[in-house]
Amino acid sequence: MTAKPITIVGGGLAGLTLGIGLRLQGVPVTVWEAGHYPRHRVCGEFISGRGQETLARLGLRGLLERAGAVSAATTAFFFGTQSAPPRPLPSRALCLSRFTMDHVLAVEFKKLGGDLRDGQRWRDEDFGEGTVRATGRRAEAMENGTRWFGLKVHARKVALMADLEMHVSPRGYVGLCRVEGGAVNVCGLFRRRADEDAAATNRREWLRGEPGSLLHRRLAAAEFEEDSFCAVAGISLRPQRAVARAECCIGDAITMIPPVTGNGMSMAFESAELAVSPLVAWSRGEMAWREARQQVANRCDATFGRRLAWAKWLQGMILTPSLQNVLVRFIAHSGWFWRTAFERTR
Numbered sequence: 001m002t003a004k005p006i007t008i009v010g011g012g013l014a015g016l017t018l019g020i021g022l023r024l025q026g027v028p029v030t031v032w033e034a035g036h037y038p039r040h041r042v043c044g045e046f047i048s049g050r051g052q053e054t055l056a057r058l059g060l061r062g063l064l065e066r067a068g069a070v071s072a073a074t075t076a077f078f079f080g081t082q083s084a085p086p087r088p089l090p091s092r093a094l095c096l097s098r099f100t101m102d103h104v105l106a107v108e109f110k111k112l113g114g115d116l117r118d119g120q121r122w123r124d125e126d127f128g129e130g131t132v133r134a135t136g137r138r139a140e141a142m143e144n145g146t147r148w149f150g151l152k153v154h155a156r157k158v159a160l161m162a163d164l165e166m167h168v169s170p171r172g173y174v175g176l177c178r179v180e181g182g183a184v185n186v187c188g189l190f191r192r193r194a195d196e197d198a199a200a201t202n203r204r205e206w207l208r209g210e211p212g213s214l215l216h217r218r219l220a221a222a223e224f225e226e227d228s229f230c231a232v233a234g235i236s237l238r239p240q241r242a243v244a245r246a247e248c249c250i251g252d253a254i255t256m257i258p259p260v261t262g263n264g265m266s267m268a269f270e271s272a273e274l275a276v277s278p279l280v281a282w283s284r285g286e287m288a289w290r291e292a293r294q295q296v297a298n299r300c301d302a303t304f305g306r307r308l309a310w311a312k313w314l315q316g317m318i319l320t321p322s323l324q325n326v327l328v329r330f331i332a333h334s335g336w337f338w339r340t341a342f343e344r345t346r
C-alpha cells in the first residue's frame with residue numbers, strides 16, 4: 001500500500017521537525033508556511049530541556065551546532081538593582097537565532113524530499129483527516145485584564161556575567177543570551193493593563209530596562225541591530241490540554257508555556273517527535289485518523305501536563321512584585337529551590 005500524504009500547516013519549529021521526522025520514515029509531507037525563510041522571530045533563542053534529545057535522535061542537533069549554536073552552562077537572575085550570583089544550569093542549553101534555526105530546518109526538510117510551500121497561507125478552516133496544525137500560538141487580545149506582548153532584538157557590545165541573564169521587573173522580564181556570530185539576544189515578555197495607553201511609551205525602550213536597573217546598565221553601550229527587531233502581541237499563557245483541541249495539534253498550537261522556562265522550543269520539538277509514530281501508522285493504513293489524533297494528544301498531555309502546571313506557578317511568582325525580592329534571595333541561597341524549579345519546568 002502506498003503511504004498516504006500528510007499536510008502540516010505551519011513551518012515553524014514544530015511543523016518542520018515533524019516534517020523531517022515523517023520524511024525520515026518515508027511519509028510524503030507538504031508543509032504550508034505563511035512566511036519566508038530566513039526571518040527573525042520573537043524568541044529568547046535559548047533551547048533548554050529534553051527537546052535537545054529529540055534534536056539528537058532526529059540527527060538535527062549536529063546541524064544546529066554546525067550552524068553556530070552556542071552552548072550555555074550558567075545563568076544569573078537580577079531584579080532591579082539586586083542580583084543573585086551566577087549558577088550552573090543543571091543541564092546545558094543551546095542558543096541559536098531563529099533566523100538561522102528555522103532556515104536550517106527548512107533546508108533539511110527539503111533535502112529529505114519534503115514539499116515546502118513557503119509564502120503560502122493555509123486558508124481552509126478545515127484541519128481534517130491527514131492535516132496537522134502547527135500554526136503556533138493562538139492570539140488572545142487579553143488575559144484577566146492584562147495584555148501580554150513580546151519584543152526581541154539582537155545587540156552588540158554587551159558583556160554578560162552568565163550565559164543566560166534573566167532580568168525581572170514589575171513589567172515583565174528580559175533574557176539575555178549569546179547566539180551565533182557574537183550577537184546577544186535581548187528578548188522580553190511584558191504586560192500592559194488594558195487601560196494603559198500603548199502609544200504613550202516607546203516599547204522598544206522597554207528592552208533596555210528601567211533607568212538605574214542592572215539591565216539598563218548592562219545595555220548602556222549596546223548597539224541594537226535594527227533589522228532584527230520584532231514584536232508580538234496577543235500572547236495567552238493559560239495552559240490548555242491537547243485532547244481539548246478539535247484538530248491534531250503540535251507545538252504552541254496546543255498551548256504556550258511561559259517563556260521564562262526557556263522550554264517552548266523544546267516542547268515544539270518534543271511534541272513533533274511524539275506525533276511521528278501515530279501519524280506514520282495512519283499514513284500506512286494501520287490506524288484510523290481519529291485514533292492517531294487521539295494518541296498524539298494523549299502523548300502530549302502526558303508529557304507536558306506537570307511541566308505546564310509548574311511553569312504557571314513559577315511565572316505567577318516571578319511576576320508578583322511583592323515576591324520578586326524574595327525570589328531573587330531564594331535563588332541566591334537555595335540550590336534546592338533553583339534546581340527544583342528548573343527540573344520541574346522541563
Ligand SMILES: Cc1cc2nc3c(=O)[nH]c(=O)nc-3n(C[C@H](O)[C@H](O)[C@H](O)COP(=O)(O)OP(=O)(O)OC[C@H]3O[C@@H](n4cnc5c(N)ncnc54)[C@H](O)[C@@H]3O)c2cc1C
Pocket residue numbers: 009010011012013014015032033034035042043044045046047048120121122123134135136137149150151187188189232235250251252253259261262263264265266268
Ligand atoms: C517573548 C518570548 C520569548 C520566548 N523565548 C523562548 C526561549 O528562550 N526558549 C524557548 O524554548 N522558547 C521560547 N519562546 C517560545 C517559542 O518561541 C515557541 O514555543 C516556539 O516558537 C513554538 O514553535 P511552533 O512551531 O509551535 O510555533 P512557531 O514557531 O510560531 O511557528 C508557527 C508557524 O506557523 C505559521 N503559520 C501560522 N498560521 C499559518 C497558516 N494559516 N498557514 C501557513 N502558515 C501559518 C507561522 O508563520 C509560523 O511560522 C518564547 C516565546 C516568546 C513569546
